[in-house]
Amino acid sequence: MEPWVFSGILLPVLIFLSRIADVTLGTMRIIVVNRGMKIAAPILGFFEILIWLIAIGQIFSNLTNYVNYIAYAGGFAAGNYIGIMVEEKIAMGHAVVRIIVQQDANTLIGTLRGAGYGVTVMDGQGMVAPSKVLFTVVRRRNVPDVIRKVREISPKAFYSVEDIRQSAEGTFPKGRTMPGDIRLFQYFRKGK
Structure with missing residues (x-):
């Protein structure tokens, strides 16, 4: 692969996608923290920061490539939007x-x-x-x-x-499932 293809096209795309992933995970982490999900929050936080470190490491390794800066900022903006969309689809709580x-x-x-x-x-x-x-x-x-x-x-x-944030008992329609009731999230809700 030609060096200019990697530094001019592939690396900015990877940085953009990395920022989308880490900001989306950050949005989900904030939501689970607000819901009191003590196990899910640190797991999401771990992967959020791991992805962020990889992306920012590439920025610092290529400080003269301004396309990376635009990809980083664009990924942040897109990650916020996608994070909100994911949260609306999951609709936990x-x-x-x-x-x-x-x-x-x-x-x-x-x-x-x-x-x-x-x-x-x-x-x-x-x-x-x-x-x-x-x-x-x-x-x-x-x-x-x-x-x-x-x-x-x-x-x-x-x-x-x-x-x-928390409720006990109640009357809810039977037979209706929601993505927030996925077994994984049920486990994380216990948080004990």
């Missing part, structure tokens, strides 16, 4: 969806419960009228389904979604 309905909430409550979601209902007082406040804890994978049902049944309802 649970979220609480809070829904405030000012009109009759019985249809929405029945629909959510009929779909297998547990719903807690409280009376509330809005600025101008009484309201119902609904809480449901769902797998993050199911949040779009809940929001779709809210928009269909109560399009003027206010809702908010918040991630939950």
